[in-house]
Amino acid sequence: MSDLLDRPPAPGPAAGAQSRAAWKGSIVAELAEVVSHQAVNVEYRHLVVRCSAEAASARPGQFFQLLCPHPPGEQPFLRRPMSLYGADPEKRHVAFLYKVTGAGTRGLDTLRPGDRLDIMGPLGVGFTLDPNWRSIVAVGRGAGLATLAPLAQAAKRNGTHVTALFSARRPELLVSVDLFHAHGADVIAVTDSESTSGPANVERILRRLIQDGQSDAFFTCGSSRLMRVQQRLAKEFAIPGQVAMEQQMACGVGLCYCCVRDFNIDGEIVSRRVCWDGPVFDLMEALP
Amino acid sequence: MIRPSAPDLSVRIGELSLRNPVMPASGTFAEGLERVMDFNRLGAFVTKTITRELRTGNPLPRVVERPGSLINAIGIPSKGVPHFVAKTMPHYAPYDTPLIVSISAPTAEGFASLAAELSIPGIAGIEANISCPNIEEDGKAFAMRTESTAAVTRQLRAATRLPLWVKLTPNTGDMPEIARAAEGEGADAVVVANTFLSMAIDLRTFRPCLGNIMGGLSGPAIKPIVLRHVYQCSRAVRIPVVGCGGISTAEDAVEYMLAGASAVQVGTATFLQPAAMTTIIEGLKTFCLQRDVPRVADLIGGVVIEEADEPDIAWLSAAP
Numbered sequence: 316m317s318d319l320l321d322r323p324p325a326p327g328p329a330a331g332a333q334s335r336a337a338w339k340g341s342i343v344a345e346l347a348e349v350v351s352h353q354a355v356n357v358e359y360r361h362l363v364v365r366c367s368a369e370a371a372s373a374r375p376g377q378f379f380q381l382l383c384p385h386p387p388g389e390q391p392f393l394r395r396p397m398s399l400y401g402a403d404p405e406k407r408h409v410a411f412l413y414k415v416t417g418a419g420t421r422g423l424d425t426l427r428p429g430d431r432l433d434i435m436g437p438l439g440v441g442f443t444l445d446p447n448w449r450s451i452v453a454v455g456r457g458a459g460l461a462t463l464a465p466l467a468q469a470a471k472r473n474g475t476h477v478t479a480l481f482s483a484r485r486p487e488l489l490v491s492v493d494l495f496h497a498h499g500a501d502v503i504a505v506t507d508s509e510s511t512s513g514p515a516n517v518e519r520i521l522r523r524l525i526q527d528g529q530s531d532a533f534f535t536c537g538s539s540r541l542m543r544v545q546q547r548l549a550k551e552f553a554i555p556g557q558v559a560m561e562q563q564m565a566c567g568v569g570l571c572y573c574c575v576r577d578f579n580i581d582g583e584i585v586s587r588r589v590c591w592d593g594p595v596f597d598l599m600e601a602l603p
Numbered sequence: 604m605i606r607p608s609a610p611d612l613s614v615r616i617g618e619l620s621l622r623n624p625v626m627p628a629s630g631t632f633a634e635g636l637e638r639v640m641d642f643n644r645l646g647a648f649v650t651k652t653i654t655r656e657l658r659t660g661n662p663l664p665r666v667v668e669r670p671g672s673l674i675n676a677i678g679i680p681s682k683g684v685p686h687f688v689a690k691t692m693p694h695y696a697p698y699d700t701p702l703i704v705s706i707s708a709p710t711a712e713g714f715a716s717l718a719a720e721l722s723i724p725g726i727a728g729i730e731a732n733i734s735c736p737n738i739e740e741d742g743k744a745f746a747m748r749t750e751s752t753a754a755v756t757r758q759l760r761a762a763t764r765l766p767l768w769v770k771l772t773p774n775t776g777d778m779p780e781i782a783r784a785a786e787g788e789g790a791d792a793v794v795v796a797n798t799f800l801s802m803a804i805d806l807r808t809f810r811p812c813l814g815n816i817m818g819g820l821s822g823p824a825i826k827p828i829v830l831r832h833v834y835q836c837s838r839a840v841r842i843p844v845v846g847c848g849g850i851s852t853a854e855d856a857v858e859y860m861l862a863g864a865s866a867v868q869v870g871t872a873t874f875l876q877p878a879a880m881t882t883i884i885e886g887l888k889t890f891c892l893q894r895d896v897p898r899v900a901d902l903i904g905g906v907v908i909e910e911a912d913e914p915d916i917a918w919l920s921a922a923p
Contacts, residue, residue: 338641344877382875392668392822394875435877565666565673566874569635572677573665586659586680591635 342568343369344435349426350408359490360424361400363410364432371407373399375465376441376559376595379409380567382433383422394435395419396564396590398462398536400491409434412461412490438567439594442466442557444473448531451475452524453500454517454545456482459537462559464491466534467498478503478529480520482512482541518544525552532556539603549598556598562589577602610891611898612884614646614866616843617791619701619728619766621646621866624899625856625884628847628870629705629730629770630677634694639877642698644884646866650691652705652732654681655717662814667803672825673871674801676818679707679735684720692725701727703768707735711745711755715762722763729765731755734772734797746772746797749784760789768845770794771836778832779839786840794845794868795833799825822871823849830862837863837904851879853886860902 347364355361373379380394401410415424426432444451444466451470453463460481470477477500483489485508495502503520505511524530525548533545533556542558549556562574569591577584578600587593612623626647627636633651642648661678668674682690687704695702704726708714718729733745733755745751752769759767769785771778773796782793798819803812811817829848837844846864850856851872859867872879891899 338643340640340878341638342877390670392671392673392875393666563664563666565675566631566877568633568639568877570631570633571666571675571874572660572680573663573675575660575663575665575680 341369342435342438343367344433345370346431347409347434349428349430349432351428352426355412355490356488358414358488359412360415360420361410361412362423362426362432363401363408364434365407366409366434368404368407370409370434370436371402371404373402373409373437374441375399375469376462376557377437377439378567378590378594379411379434379436380438380564381411381419381423382435383419384425384430384432386418386421386425389418389421391418391422393565394567395423396438396567398458398559398594399437399441400461400464401468401494402465412458412464414458435567439590440592442469442534442559442595444469444475445532445555446473448473448475450478450529451532451534452478452480452521452530453534454480454482454521454538454541455536456512456538456541459535459559460489460491462536463534464494467495467500470500471498475531476529477501478524480505480517482506482517482538484508514540514544517541518548521545521548525554530554533598535559535598537561542598542601543603546598546601557595558598558601559595560589560593560601562594564590566590608897610888610896611900612887612891613898614900614903616728616768616845616866617766619647619791621701623884623887624860624864624866625880625887626703626866626868627873627880628868629732630675630679631870631873634691636873636877640881642695642700644881645700646884647701647703647727648695648698649703649730649868650687650705652679652681652707652735653684653687653717654679654707655684655713657681657683664812664814665818667812667818669803669820670824672820672822673874674803674813674818674820675798676813676815678815684717688721688723696725703728703730705730705732705770707732709735710739711751711758714755715758718759718765718767719762722765726765728768728791729759729763730768730770730794731759732770732797734770734774744772744774746770746781747775749777749780752781753784753788756785756788756790766791768792768794770797770847772797773829773832773848774800779835782836782840782844786842790842792843792845792865793836793840794847795836795864796829796848799828821849823851825849826855826858830858833859833864834862834906850883851875853883853890856883856887857890857902860899861904861906863904863906865900865903 347366536559660680801820826849843865846859847868
């Protein structure tokens with residue numbers, strides 16, 4: 316399976332059995348120091364932490380499990396999965412972009428620079444970029460944009476052009492447009508308030524991009540409605556694609572089977588763990 | 604100064620000798636943890652429960668958190684025996700750590716045939732998860748009653764010569780009696796205990812938080828209750844008791860051993876700190892060194908119970 320291709324080399328069982336001293340973990344839980352923490356708009360926060368080299372080697376589409384501080388009056392128990400928004404191996408930084416929605420993110424919101432946050436990762440299978448792709452299209456809605464942001468950065472390094480199609484409820488809730496611009500991406504915004512975010516309009520925009528030769532591959536996160544539009548077009552034009560899926564998680568490392576989803580693998584319905592087999596999956600195998 | 608020698612962490616569960624008393628609780632362990640810890644440091648492996656039939660598991664959501672605890676209703680997804688033997692077992696083969704296979708079946712006969720089929724080289728012991736519903740008894744778990752516990756243990760014992768551990772449920776009236784029933788029919792150890800049947804309701808939707816409506820409570824919140832069960836069960840039987848319930852630190856493990864556990868299983872703690880088991884093993888070593896305990900096995904059942912003095916009731920008559 317893609318495990319072997321996409322994962323950092325895992326210590327094989329033989330290595331583990333032969334030499335105890337040689338064993339080294341590739342998933343690290345550590346206390347990272349908050350470098351900066353800012354409100355991006357009324358809903359979103361941008362959190363940057365200083366961490367180990369292992370954590371800072373996280374790749375686009377991977378995620379971390381955060382042990383959130385307890386906000387007043389609440390006791391979030393489990394870690395919270397959070398997709399990578401950016402990683403800087405030189406500074407040893409990782410960044411997260413999150414929306415304050417529940418006990419865990421309300422806890423995160425209490426963090427100040429200098430505070431410590433227990434982060435575990437990098438986890439899961441991330442996006443794959445084919446060096447032959449000249450131009451790709453990333454479609455995201457809501458928090459899905461955060462997941463796609465590091466992809467734009469990697470695409471730039473790969474010499475691949477990115478067209479980002481962003482969907483949000485209102486224009487002022489669009490996040491990370493500047494970041495995508497900084498990575499040389501073109502950004503097309505559609506919103507509910509301007510009645511431009513419907514599937515018909517999105518399909519019209521995507522068809523035009525395909526016609527213009529701007530879409531060697533599709534990437535998406537954050538909306539199953541938009542994913543279905545891309546699946547239809549991917550099939551029609553034989554365009555490869557990847558989707559980052561979301562699901563409630565507990566362990567984050569494939570132990571508990573709480574985050575399973577069904578996938579269509581060559582016509583057969585197969586259950587997969589989003590945390591371990593994903594969170595990035597083949598676009599055509601994903602079911603809404 | 605003379606350096607104190609490293610404490611002996613090994614324990615015995617019947618005929619099985621473990622390098623230390625720390626192992627995973629079934630359902631919270633898989634090959635992926637190899638990226639987090641050195642598998643050669645664990646006392647034993649305990650697999651997710653496997654069944655003969657293919658099971659997809661319960662509808663989502665499968666977990667919900669509550670303060671200090673987790674409720675799960677995963678539903679034992681299982682790919683069956685051939686998949687386990689061909690795909691899962693080889694992964695553990697290179698390690699020098701005993702592999703305990705957790706099994707479940709809807710009937711006593713089903714348990715026995717599964718145990719027989721799994722009595723093969725590479726498997727060091729069977730943990731029978733008899734906390735699951737018994738279709739021959741209106742869905743009640745085998746371990747809720749002494750009769751069904753005795754019946755299923757008897758059939759299991761006849762089916763395998765491997766060390767047989769029986770995992771009990773706390774969702775019953777008299778765990779020591781159930782433990783005695785398992786011992787009486789030849790179990791080599793009892794595991795105390797599985798999760799507590801529980802429930803949570805979403806106040807926005809008025810719907811149960813779990814797809815399965817009810818689930819099993821685990822985590823630090825249940826530790827004092829299971830500790831009491833271990834204390835009572837270990838006094839009721841001669842076979843070893845393996846403690847399981849809310850253990851997340853070495854101190855928790857010591858407490859369990861003092862209450863009477865010969866070994867401990869760590870489950871939910873691994874979801875919060877993936878290296879919890881190896882951290883606990885290190886902590887046990889430190890505890891033994893600091894407290895001058897040469898062998899961790901010396902802690903088993905070491906709780907000091909002093910006879911209380913008769914209550915002084917003189918003050919009653921002293922009242923005006």
